[in-house]
Amino acid sequence: xxxxxxxxxxxxxxxxxxxxxxxxxxxxxxxxxxxxxxxxxxxxxxxxxxxxxxxxxxxxxxxxxxxxxxxxxxxxxxxxxxxxxxxxxxxxxxxxxxxxxxxxxxxxxxxxxxxxxxxxxxxxxxxxxxxxxxxxxxxxxxxxxxxxxxxxxxxxxxxxxxxxxxxxxxxx
Amino acid sequence: xxxxxxxxxxxxxxxxxxxxxxxxxxxxxxxxxxxxxxxxxxxxxxxxxx
Numbered sequence: 001x002x003x004x005x006x007x008x009x010x011x012x013x014x015x016x017x018x019x020x021x022x023x024x025x026x027x028x029x030x031x032x033x034x035x036x037x038x039x040x041x042x043x044x045x046x047x048x049x050x051x052x053x054x055x056x057x058x059x060x061x062x063x064x065x066x067x068x069x070x071x072x073x074x075x076x077x078x079x080x081x082x083x084x085x086x087x088x089x090x091x092x093x094x095x096x097x098x099x100x101x102x103x104x105x106x107x108x109x110x111x112x113x114x115x116x117x118x119x120x121x122x123x124x125x126x127x128x129x130x131x132x133x134x135x136x137x138x139x140x141x142x143x144x145x146x147x148x149x150x151x152x153x154x155x156x157x158x159x160x161x162x163x164x165x166x167x168x169x170x171x172x
Numbered sequence: 173x174x175x176x177x178x179x180x181x182x183x184x185x186x187x188x189x190x191x192x193x194x195x196x197x198x199x200x201x202x203x204x205x206x207x208x209x210x211x212x213x214x215x216x217x218x219x220x221x222x
Contacts, residue, residue, distance in 0.1 A: 045207060132182070167182065
């Protein structure tokens with residue numbers, strides 16, 4: 001998969017892409033499974049390149065629609081999303097439990113909320129979001145990483161293999 | 173209906189897993205740099221909302 005999308009609203013420009021994951025980072029047995037089943041694991045990236053306004057529902061709706069369109073047009077696609085912890089979120093909601101939440105955790109929760117809302121409003125079935133959180137802390141100091149896989153239920157076996165490998169590599 | 177599975181939580185990841193993640197992050201950074209530097213005509217789709 002190699003697709004890119006630019007959306008501009010006033011001074012805000014967002015750039016989105018879906019590109020195949022470089023499989024060199026993956027273990028051999030995973031690469032074999034992906035090749036055998038002709039699975040394309042593509043990474044979703046969303047980057048704001050200008051503007052500091054809060055991101056509107058219309059922008060999120062448009063981006064979601066673009067990703068969904070590509071997903072449903074490509075029957076062997078699994079979407080992988082790693083939540084960015086490098087760039088801030090301008091004017092994000094900081095009420096209640098969100099106040100001290102790291103930006104990548106906030107993005108993970110937002111991603112799940114948008115996914116669930118899209119699925120319910122479009123009455124889509126047979127597609128699942130699998131979130132993964134990796135906690136790397138020592139004596140209370142460290143960080144968490146957040147990842148998601150979006151896959152058709154018929155590809156749950158592939159997602160399970162990816163999950164099992166993460167657990168296995170982590171020595172659990 | 174549940175569309176999102178329960179989060180898989182991994183505590184204290186191994187060095188090996190962190191290396192894989194680091195490799196994926198390097199790849200992501202390279203892709204992000206490319207995305208930032210793309211010319212408008214290179215995008216598959218462009219939308220301007222009013």
